[in-house]
Amino acid sequence: MKIQDWEMLATLYATENITQAAHRLFLSQPTLTSRLKKLENYYGVQLIIRKQRGITFTPEGEQLAQHAKKMLYEQRKIEERLHNMKEQVAGTIRVGVSNFFALNKMPKLLRLFKQSYPNVEFQVVTGWSSEMHRLILNNDVHIGFIKGDYVWNENKDLLYEEEICIASPWDFTWKDLPDLPRIDYYTDEKMRSIVDQWWYSNYKQTPNINIQVSQVETCKEMIINGLGYAILANLVVRPYPELIIKPLQHPSGKAITRKTWMYYHEDTLQLNIVHAFVRFIQTLDVKAL
Numbered sequence: 001m002k003i004q005d006w007e008m009l010a011t012l013y014a015t016e017n018i019t020q021a022a023h024r025l026f027l028s029q030p031t032l033t034s035r036l037k038k039l040e041n042y043y044g045v046q047l048i049i050r051k052q053r054g055i056t057f058t059p060e061g062e063q064l065a066q067h068a069k070k071m072l073y074e075q076r077k078i079e080e081r082l083h084n085m086k087e088q089v090a091g092t093i094r095v096g097v098s099n100f101f102a103l104n105k106m107p108k109l110l111r112l113f114k115q116s117y118p119n120v121e122f123q124v125v126t127g128w129s130s131e132m133h134r135l136i137l138n139n140d141v142h143i144g145f146i147k148g149d150y151v152w153n154e155n156k157d158l159l160y161e162e163e164i165c166i167a168s169p170w171d172f173t174w175k176d177l178p179d180l181p182r183i184d185y186y187t188d189e190k191m192r193s194i195v196d197q198w199w200y201s202n203y204k205q206t207p208n209i210n211i212q213v214s215q216v217e218t219c220k221e222m223i224i225n226g227l228g229y230a231i232l233a234n235l236v237v238r239p240y241p242e243l244i245i246k247p248l249q250h251p252s253g254k255a256i257t258r259k260t261w262m263y264y265h266e267d268t269l270q271l272n273i274v275h276a277f278v279r280f281i282q283t284l285d286v287k288a289l
Contacts, residue, residue: 001068003075005039008032009047009061009068017054039064073139080271089276090119096132096141097124098188100216100236101260106145108289113280120273128188136263142274144263147233148190155269157262157278160287163247164194164256167220167237168229171244178205181228184212185219191258195231198248198256233258235287260286 011021022032040047047061057065080091097106102124110122125135129146136144136152145159166172172180184207199207211228213219219230220237237243248256262281268274 001039001071003072005035006068006071006075008035009039009065010072012036012048012055013057013062013065013069015054016056080273088119089117089272091273092121092123093143093273093277094123094141095125096135096144096146097126098129098132098145098147098260099126100147100233101145102126103217104235105286105289109281109284109286112284113277116280117273117276120277129190130188133263136265139265142264142268142271143277145260146263147258147260148188149259149261150190150263152263155264155266157282159260159262159281161257161259162287163234164198164231164258165234165237165245165247166229166231167223167240168244168246169223169226169242172229174202177207177229178203179208181210182207183219183222183228183230184209185216185230185232186214187216191233194256194258199231201251 008021008025011024012018015021015024018029018032022029025032027035036047043060043064045060046058047064048055048057095106106124110124114120125132125141129148129150132141132144132146133150133152135141136146166177168180211222213222216232216236219232220240222228223230223237223243224240231248234245234247237245250256262278264274264278269278
């Protein structure tokens with residue numbers, strides 16, 4: 001197989017959809033289908049089964065897809081080693097970034113880093129912190145910027161800690177909170193657990209959620225426009241002094257906080273590009289950006 005075949009199989013395996021895979025690979029569907037058919041003819045086996053929605057791999061296809069993923073990983077490693085032998089900071093660094101960090105911090109960090117290292121390119125994947133944790137565990141990215149504490153036995157640096165708070169367009173008392181209109185948003189399981197645990201430790205009633213949105217940024221705009229309060233991380237609403245912001249607290253009176261970390265593997269520091277980027281982040285006050 002050629003590297004293009006590895007990429008095709010790995011992408012098909014990840015998406016389980018020919019249309020999505022063709023889009024990711026910048027191919028037409030007929031071209032991808034033709035290449036897949038040639039591969040099946042070469043090995044003399046059927047690799048996929050078409051379903052009403054998407055595809056599934058045959059046992060033979062599953063074996064070949066796993067081989068393709070392994071070969072792509074080995075290809076990336078040898079390319080990185082060759083770049084590293086040049087003793088210069090160049091090449092591509094792969095980064096997994098939680099959604100809020102990607103929107104509010106990452107563009108500035110990349111711009112500042114490229115000012116010092118213009119020959120560096122970035123592959124950035126964004127999503128929930130749980131997804132970024134999985135990527136760094138599987139070595140799919142060099143570095144993960146992740147909110148919350150996940151199981152991790154290698155290197156991680158604390159970038160900042162922020163309070164979880166109530167943000168409201170009007171003043172309120174804690175006892176009235178269950179009756180006030182609340183705006184909710186989709187978030188990762190760890191943040192949801194923090195919020196729910198605090199709520200049901202303080203109130204018997206369920207919250208009066210009358211607006212549900214998909215992104216925390218949309219939620220913020222709803223608050224600013226006077227449609228309700230929300231429970232979110234302080235950094236989201238810190239730039240808006242017109243809002244009433246009160247931190248959540250443990251029974252002890254200590255503020256409830258959430259940490260943002262930089263996760264990375266020790267062995268990736270052998271790569272000049274990763275070593276330079278990690279050291280660059282360690283010198284910054286990321287929270288203040």
